Amino acid sequence: MITRRWTRARWAGGLLLGLLLGGAQAADLDPAPSASPDVLAFLQQVQDSARQTDYTGLYVYQQGHQLLAFQLTHVLDGTGERERLQVLDGPPRECLRQNGIEQCLYPKPKLVISQQARSDHFPALLLANAQSIIKHYDWQPPVASDRVAGRECAVSDLKARDDLRYSYRICTDSQTHLLLKIQTLGPDGQLIDQTAFSSIRQGADAQPVNLVPPWDTRSWRLVTEASAETDLQAQGWRFSLPAGFEPAAQLVRQFGQRHAVNQFVISDGLAAISIFIETFDPERDQNIRQGGLRQGAVNIYRMRLASYWLTAVGEVPEQTVQALVRTAQYVPQAAH
Numbered sequence: 001m002i003t004r005r006w007t008r009a010r011w012a013g014g015l016l017l018g019l020l021l022g023g024a025q026a027a028d029l030d031p032a033p034s035a036s037p038d039v040l041a042f043l044q045q046v047q048d049s050a051r052q053t054d055y056t057g058l059y060v061y062q063q064g065h066q067l068l069a070f071q072l073t074h075v076l077d078g079t080g081e082r083e084r085l086q087v088l089d090g091p092p093r094e095c096l097r098q099n100g101i102e103q104c105l106y107p108k109p110k111l112v113i114s115q116q117a118r119s120d121h122f123p124a125l126l127l128a129n130a131q132s133i134i135k136h137y138d139w140q141p142p143v144a145s146d147r148v149a150g151r152e153c154a155v156s157d158l159k160a161r162d163d164l165r166y167s168y169r170i171c172t173d174s175q176t177h178l179l180l181k182i183q184t185l186g187p188d189g190q191l192i193d194q195t196a197f198s199s200i201r202q203g204a205d206a207q208p209v210n211l212v213p214p215w216d217t218r219s220w221r222l223v224t225e226a227s228a229e230t231d232l233q234a235q236g237w238r239f240s241l242p243a244g245f246e247p248a249a250q251l252v253r254q255f256g257q258r259h260a261v262n263q264f265v266i267s268d269g270l271a272a273i274s275i276f277i278e279t280f281d282p283e284r285d286q287n288i289r290q291g292g293l294r295q296g297a298v299n300i301y302r303m304r305l306a307s308y309w310l311t312a313v314g315e316v317p318e319q320t321v322q323a324l325v326r327t328a329q330y331v332p333q334a335a336h
């Protein structure tokens with residue numbers, strides 16, 4: 001329940017950091033970054049390339065000492081948008097997406113989970129309404145170049161104006177504008193995590209045959225995750241949103257017959273936070289620890305409020321998720 005966004009899921013040393021950032025630092029960058037509506041046109045161009053370009057390749061996600069590899073194929077054809085994302089480390093698993101439906105395959109338990117598709121993983125970039133980006137990030141337009149997976153790419157920065165969010169350094173294909181690498185940076189410019197293609201082919205080299213999984217899943221158990229829109233305010237929930245973050249979705253998600261979880265998603269256009277609300281079960285939850293946990297750029301904060309668990313999960317600094325949960329209020333009479 002933490003996140004299905006495996007990378008950047010936007011889920012080592014000074015020498016490696018120097019190699020990773022060296023190309024951008026060696027160039028002469030404009031010392032006076034500024035945000036303008038031009039950044040929205042640029043980011044939309046990057047987003048459109050992720051959705052409208054055919055590509056297949058390997059990319060890696062580095063989070064602290066953890067390194068995960070993925071095989072991604074994306075094709076736009078007469079049936080719409082199709083995608084296959086394979087996790088190459090750990091137990092075999094992959095997700096197949098066609099337009100708005102996604103099926104995730106788990107070969108060892110012979111399980112297929114069908115759910116509403118998520119299309120916000122790498123190399124997509126924008127998560128929601130991008131207008132907040134102008135107010136809360138300074139944009140350094142591309143003035144430096146680098147090479148990623150053998151492709152020339154343009155380097156640009158999105159620098160956070162406050163400590164509620166991270167900064168980002170992105171490298172986009174000079175010809176197709178496809179996002180080839182993204183780095184999440186802390187307040188002092190330190191590298192927190194990054195995702196980058198190690199090899200990529202675009203255009204006609206991305207064949208639909210690469211979308212076909214190797215398993216016959218007809219006898220596998222199928223689980224369909226159901227979700228529906230809900231109104232958390234009508235139920236009595238009140239949240240003080242961090243500056244620049246706006247509601248993106250309010251859902252009730254059903255896990256099995258007896259376990260329902262409310263999910264409130266907020267975003268500033270680049271970063272997203274999910275707040276999960278579930279009923280406290282004295283028998284099941286006695287050993288669950290309250291407090292915070294960090295996994296690379298992802299911070300998690302959990303707290304019990306009344307007879308509920310609140311869990312905030314987001315690719316934002318610790319203080320952002322912590323304040324979001326601690327200032328939450330539950331006013332039951334508001335539900336009437």
